[in-house]
Amino acid sequence: MLNEIESWVKDFNQSPVFWLNGLAGTGKSTIAQTVSERIFADGQLGASFFCSRDFEDRSDLHFIFPTLAFQLAHKFPRFRSVLVPLLQSNPDIAHESLYRQMEKLIVEPLRLADVSTVVVIDALDECKDEEPSSAILSVLGRLVKRIPKVKFFITGRPEPRIRTGFRLPILVELTSVFVLHDVDPPLINSDIWLFLRHELSGLAERRQLGKWPTDEHIDLLCNRAAGLFVYAVATVKFLDSKTHLPKRRLAIIIKLPECTVPEGKTRFNHKTTLDSLYTSILRAAFEEEDLEVDSMVRSTIGAVALVVNPLPPSAIAELIGLDPDEVVQFLTLVQSLLILGEDFDQPVKLFHKSFPDFITDPSRCTDMRFYISPGDLHLELTMNCLRIMNDGLEQNILSLPDYALNSEVEDLKTRISDRISIATQYACRSWHSHLARTMGDVTDVVSYLRIFLEEKFLCWLEVVSAVGAVRGAVAGLEKLMTWLQEVCFFLPHSVIP
Amino acid sequence: MNQVAKDNELLDIAKDYFQFVTKFFEVIDASAPHIYHSALELCPTSSIIRKLYYHRRIACLPRVVIGAPDSWDSTIGFFGKDHYNGLCAWSPCGRFVAAHTGAAAEIRDQLTLELITTLQPTEMVRYLTGPLAYSPDGRSIACTSNAAIIIWDIQTGGVAGEIGCGTRTISLVWSSDGQTLCIIGLKGQVTFVVHTYDVSSGTTLSSSIFESRHNPHLWTHGGFFRVMTTVRHGYYNDTIDIFEVGSALTKIRSFVFPPSKHSKAIVQSFSPATNHISISDDHELHILDIQNLERLLDADIDNSDSHCFSSDGSLFAVSQRGGVRVWTYASGCYTLLGEFRCPGLLSSLRFSPTLSSILGHSRNILRVGYLRELATAPRDCGRSFVGLSRSSTRVAIACNQENTITITDPLAQTPPQFIDVRGGG
Numbered sequence: 001m002l003n004e005i006e007s008w009v010k011d012f013n014q015s016p017v018f019w020l021n022g023l024a025g026t027g028k029s030t031i032a033q034t035v036s037e038r039i040f041a042d043g044q045l046g047a048s049f050f051c052s053r054d055f056e057d058r059s060d061l062h063f064i065f066p067t068l069a070f071q072l073a074h075k076f077p078r079f080r081s082v083l084v085p086l087l088q089s090n091p092d093i094a095h096e097s098l099y100r101q102m103e104k105l106i107v108e109p110l111r112l113a114d115v116s117t118v119v120v121i122d123a124l125d126e127c128k129d130e131e132p133s134s135a136i137l138s139v140l141g142r143l144v145k146r147i148p149k150v151k152f153f154i155t156g157r158p159e160p161r162i163r164t165g166f167r168l169p170i171l172v173e174l175t176s177v178f179v180l181h182d183v184d185p186p187l188i189n190s191d192i193w194l195f196l197r198h199e200l201s202g203l204a205e206r207r208q209l210g211k212w213p214t215d216e217h218i219d220l221l222c223n224r225a226a227g228l229f230v231y232a233v234a235t236v237k238f239l240d241s242k243t244h245l246p247k248r249r250l251a252i253i254i255k256l257p258e259c260t261v262p263e264g265k266t267r268f269n270h271k272t273t274l275d276s277l278y279t280s281i282l283r284a285a286f287e288e289e290d291l292e293v294d295s296m297v298r299s300t301i302g303a304v305a306l307v308v309n310p311l312p313p314s315a316i317a318e319l320i321g322l323d324p325d326e327v328v329q330f331l332t333l334v335q336s337l338l339i340l341g342e343d344f345d346q347p348v349k350l351f352h353k354s355f356p357d358f359i360t361d362p363s364r365c366t367d368m369r370f371y372i373s374p375g376d377l378h379l380e381l382t383m384n385c386l387r388i389m390n391d392g393l394e395q396n397i398l399s400l401p402d403y404a405l406n407s408e409v410e411d412l413k414t415r416i417s418d419r420i421s422i423a424t425q426y427a428c429r430s431w432h433s434h435l436a437r438t439m440g441d442v443t444d445v446v447s448y449l450r451i452f453l454e455e456k457f458l459c460w461l462e463v464v465s466a467v468g469a470v471r472g473a474v475a476g477l478e479k480l481m482t483w484l485q486e487v488c489f490f491l492p493h494s495v496i497p
Numbered sequence: 498m499n500q501v502a503k504d505n506e507l508l509d510i511a512k513d514y515f516q517f518v519t520k521f522f523e524v525i526d527a528s529a530p531h532i533y534h535s536a537l538e539l540c541p542t543s544s545i546i547r548k549l550y551y552h553r554r555i556a557c558l559p560r561v562v563i564g565a566p567d568s569w570d571s572t573i574g575f576f577g578k579d580h581y582n583g584l585c586a587w588s589p590c591g592r593f594v595a596a597h598t599g600a601a602a603e604i605r606d607q608l609t610l611e612l613i614t615t616l617q618p619t620e621m622v623r624y625l626t627g628p629l630a631y632s633p634d635g636r637s638i639a640c641t642s643n644a645a646i647i648i649w650d651i652q653t654g655g656v657a658g659e660i661g662c663g664t665r666t667i668s669l670v671w672s673s674d675g676q677t678l679c680i681i682g683l684k685g686q687v688t689f690v691v692h693t694y695d696v697s698s699g700t701t702l703s704s705s706i707f708e709s710r711h712n713p714h715l716w717t718h719g720g721f722f723r724v725m726t727t728v729r730h731g732y733y734n735d736t737i738d739i740f741e742v743g744s745a746l747t748k749i750r751s752f753v754f755p756p757s758k759h760s761k762a763i764v765q766s767f768s769p770a771t772n773h774i775s776i777s778d779d780h781e782l783h784i785l786d787i788q789n790l791e792r793l794l795d796a797d798i799d800n801s802d803s804h805c806f807s808s809d810g811s812l813f814a815v816s817q818r819g820g821v822r823v824w825t826y827a828s829g830c831y832t833l834l835g836e837f838r839c840p841g842l843l844s845s846l847r848f849s850p851t852l853s854s855i856l857g858h859s860r861n862i863l864r865v866g867y868l869r870e871l872a873t874a875p876r877d878c879g880r881s882f883v884g885l886s887r888s889s890t891r892v893a894i895a896c897n898q899e900n901t902i903t904i905t906d907p908l909a910q911t912p913p914q915f916i917d918v919r920g921g922g
Contacts, residue, residue: 096614096615096654097614097615097616097654097655098653099653099654100615100617131636131652135652135653138652138653139653139654139655142653142655395553396530400530401530402530402534402555403528403531404528404530405528406528406529407527446507449507453507454549457546457549458532458537458546461518461525461529462529462532464525465527465528465529470518470526471526473518474515474518474522474609477511477514478515478608481508481511481515484508484511
């Protein structure tokens with residue numbers, strides 16, 4: 001497959017757009033990463049954008065073209081010399097429509113600079129897009145012919161809007177498609193087998209485990225992966241624990257029954273045991289049942305799974321009111337499910353989207369010690385956000401000069417990072433997102449809200465103004481009004497004098 | 498106090514704060530300190546946010562002593578650099594409004610009037626002159642110039658099509674399936690032409706010329722376009738004819754319209770849902786049921802400009818000097834709902850598809866009024882806040898309906914200053 005992509009990159013007679021189409025867990029992002037590295041090494045990578053629903057700015061369509069333009073300007077001086085005067089004459093171009101953005105920031109400079117290059121856009125399905133067919137693909141279809149020396153490598157799940165986008169008449173003839181989940185199972189299995197062999201042999205060498213694991217072990221793991229690359233990655237991460245013996249961990253996986261629980265929406269449901277794997281990772285991390293610890297674990301993992309933007313462990317601890325060391329300990333125990341850096345100031349992310357789907361679905365996560373009810377956890381996060389804002393916000397928290405515009409305060413970013421903790425910033429941006437998804441008894445939330453509205457509202461507005469989130473605040477107040485209307489009608493205690 | 502009252506109180510607070518954030522969106526977005534210096538200073542004296550937070554502002558700074566409004570204005574206005582032209586439009590979902598300045602069309606959020614996107618004309622259509630209309634699926638917008646109809650794909654901002662039409666367009670309507678566009682163009686003083694076009698190919702499907710004493714009304718009905726015309730018969734009588742647009746115009750209904758006392762009045766708007774027309778001269782407004790020849794409303798007005806019925810005929814609005822008056826129609830009679838106070842005559846009034854708001858423009862101001870607030874707001878709210886700026890001396894200034902405010906600077910120990918910000922400030 002990589003050979004096919006490489007030949008597409010090199011041959012300018014082939015279509016200008018390549019869609020790597022694959023279901024969840026089939027390894028699209030890994031392939032995109034590998035393709036990017038290879039064409040970067042060849043000097044052919046112009047720019048890349050890895051969309052991610054974990055980050056607001058990486059899931060916003062309007063950031064794609066400005067980001068690509070920035071990278072192209074960095075790489076090609078000729079592109080830069082065309083782009084800069086264009087930006088000077090159109091300073092608001094970043095706020096214009098996607099069509100104008102692509103035309104002015106990408107197409108015109110590339111054409112005038114006569115640049116030949118490849119652009120990579122990964123996981124387009126993870127961008128927020130309410131249109132029935134992907135807006136980026138519609139724009140691409142209209143403009144890509146104007147830049148015949150530029151190629152676009154795009155990955156994405158075959159969701160309706162991506163499928164419809166690539167089927168647009170203007171784009172269909174310009175696109176080569178590679179359907180990852182239609183590749184012959186023996187071919188995929190052989191790739192997964194090689195991956196497991198390579199990674200586990202490396203692990204065995206580092207940990208001096210001799211001839212471990214056997215080919216039979218690899219066969220078994222490969223069989224269980226059933227074409228899902230994500231299973232193989234999760235297994236390697238689980239085995240590669242610094243504090244556990246890989247052999248013992250492999251024994252845990254091997255003991256798993258072949259298929260014990262439904263596998264959600266994935267079509268690879270005949271032999272996969274991804275859910276069983278997740279369950280056993282959690283059980284191995286938290287062996288003994290302890291109601292208090294289990295509750296803290298759910299809060300911690302739930303916060304990682306349900307926060308609007310990923311947060312570092314210290315901010316998660318502040319948000320959920322736990323000791324930072326405790327949170328780090330919990331996260332370290334399940335680090336095979338996470339992307340957890342050595343530096344605990346870095347945001348912690350889930351290693352794959354299938355994990356939150358699993359842990360919030362009671363039909364998949366059948367061990368109730370670990371099941372997270374989204375409504376309950378959003379309720380908890382709402383109260384925590386309101387608590388943090390009520391306790392921490394104060395008037396003119398940034399000590400801004402009277403009458404100053406935000407744009408006039410040169411050290412505004414430093415003031416924000418010095419005086420408003422990451423957890424507080426998160427609470428200010430996201431309390432309403434959690435509020436809108438709460439379920440259960442909201443009596444305490446109403447009490448916290450009253451304090452917030454009567455005492456801290458303008459302090460909150462100061463922060464959202466300084467961090468540039470006023471538009472989100474308008475949407476947040478709309479959510480609040482809707483929520484309060486429902487609370488007034490449906491709370492049973494509402495009628496009690 | 499029981500819990501219901503407490504919860505409703507929180508809801509009232511939230512609604513008041515929502516007004517605060519949307520009305521002062523640009524101020525809050527640009528400056529955190531100006532939340533206190535400008536927004537809080539200029540919010541209505543009866544607002545909840547003022548009651549709860551005004552005491553927190555720094556006492557030794559300049560403050561408005563005259564000029565703050567009494568209550569929340571029930572409209573929100575955007576002040577552009579250029580004048581708005583033509584007819585503006587609501588998106589079918591009611592969340593966005595579109596208007597054009599000639600040089601470009603703009604789509605704005607209806608709550609904050611924040612710019613969402615700008616749609617540029619093309620080589621063929623360099624200057625937009627006519628009405629704007631959203632396609633029924635909300636994915637395209639059509640607008641006219643003297644040379645062509647331009648259709649944008651809103652999703653991408655790109656031009657999806659151009660259809661040549663050499664006429665001054667006064668009406669533009671999409672068919673309910675979005676496949677056909679119909680326009681009415683002006684050919685002479687009382688002569689008009691109606692064209693229909695196939696959107697995908699741009700070909701002309703039909704063209705017919707007709708006469709009408711007053712501006713004709715164009716709408717869709719059951720998959721067809723219909724036109725209402727007025728023709729004078731004899732010295733006083735008018736006939737209102739309704740035609741179906743096909744390869745030729747087919748008259749399907751005709752109403753005699755004999756109110757001789759209205760001979761100078763102009764038919765301003767028509768409701769196909771109720772067969773009501775509104776007519777007015779400089780001082781009087783009437784709504785007539787042309788089917789039953791019944792007069793349903795007589796009202797005094799002051800220089801009316803734009804009239805409009807809602808799509809279901811349940812609401813009627815007219816703009817006049819000083820504001821927009823809105824009536825509801827139920828059980829055979831029109832009842833005044835209230836009046837939006839705003840300076841200048843608003844043109845191109847349009848009710849939102851959800852019937853919750855009304856849109857119009859006046860010179861460089863685009864304005865949306867919210868009907869839910871109109872029903873509860875005082876009829877005459879006195880001065881209404883319409884704009885906000887900052888002077889070179891870093892004092893917040895406002896512009897109220899009388900174009901004046903009074904501010905004082907306690908720090909400088911000067912007497913209150915009367916500042917005239919007429920002309921835009």
